[in-house]
Amino acid sequence: MELRQLQHFVAVAEDRHFTRAAERLMVSQSGLSASIRSLERELRAPLFVRTTRRVTLTEAGRALLVEAERILAQVRSAHEAVAAVQGVLRGTLALGTEQCIAGVHVARLLAAFRRRHPDVEIRLRQTGSGALAEEVAAGRLDLAFAYRTEPDTDQLRSVSLAGEPMTVLCHPGHRLASATAVLAPNDLAGEVFVDFHPDWGPRRTTEAAFAAAGVRRAVALEVNDVHSLLDLVEENLGIAVVPRHFRHKRPSLAALPLKGMGETEYETIALLPPERATSPAARALVALLATADPVSPPAGAQAR
Known part of the structure; x- marks a missing residue:
């Protein structure tokens, strides 16, 4: 062969x-x-x-196909490792990300990376966290910024970027907007929900929290981008449970804290293959993340 x-x-x-x-x-x-x-x-x-x-x-x-992709990724990493030893970082950086990931400004990070390593071709793919984990494990992506869906495995390791609570967004005229008490999942029973595809991190976080609270919910309006979700909420077509930092994207919406979520938290991570299979370009990007550069995640990322 x-x-x-x-x-x-x-x-x-x-x-x-x-x-x-x-x-x-x-x-x-x-x-x-x-x-x-x-x-x-x-x-x-x-x-x-x-x-x-x-x-x-x-x-x-x-x-x-699973093994062939992994073998070809390892061969590519070997070529790039030899070039890196010779003082030149080149090849391809294949990066995946969910939209609006917390803890890193992806565009700013990639711009800083390109300034430092102009000979590396950058490829970017945007999709849900479940698919991103599969593609990193298969060697199709060098690394990905995603939501933590499971513990580290022998095929995947992670670097924590940020953790934050979930928040309810609704139209200012919605009945919940005037709530004086902190909301819990039970208070949202029967509401019309706007949410992302089931593969997305925020959707997975919300589903886990509501299941833990024993509250059933149905998603009536399902979208695949953040701004469409915010548009639907702004037209009072439903409410959304999202990571807290989303509230800054549409200040016109009412943002309400959500308690009673148990230990559920929205945690974003950088997903990488095992150390031995990590490409030099991916190592360089993670090193850039860990510097004091403005693209770094708050409080310094720690590998898990």
Whole structure:
């Protein structure tokens, strides 16, 4: 098995199309097909189901994809580590993040990183915390800024960025806006909720807190960006339970503290692969996070 074959396999798996993958790899389609057939013969298993319209992975192909991505990520890290020893940081920094993550200003951090390491190509992907954890573990991302969804594992380690309580946002004319007592989950029973996709950190935090309090809630309006959520709340179409720092994005909304959440807290982290698999670019970004630079998280991040 050659690295070139794994690169060909991953490209076809990503594009779900031999012609597009061949164009991206700048090889002939016949050469790409021959490479995949050779790999299938060696593994004694079909890796793709081919039709006239699309290509899909077989069960064996899905199993190989996880390992192939990890192997290629390690090879890339090895090349970049040698370059770093020679005094030049280059290669690619593949970063993932949720929107409006607490504890780090992502754009400012990346601008500072680029000034220090102009030879590193930066790639950014924005999605939910669950998907980000999977992509870091698989080697598709060098690191990610996300919500803590589970303890560290042998495939993932974390650096704490910030922790904060959750807050209720509602329209100033909503009945809750004039509440004099501190709200608890029971006070929100029966309300119409605006929330994010279930993979997002704030949604997961809220669901866990309400489940712990024994309060059922239904999300009627589901969005995938912060400003759409705030727009819906501002039009009095529902209320939202969000990390406290979101209140500064729309001062016109009423922001109410929420108690009775037990030990539930919105904690944001930097997710990284194991130390041995962390790329030099990711190490440099984490080092930048830990400096006194304005992009650093408050109170200094500590690895867990």
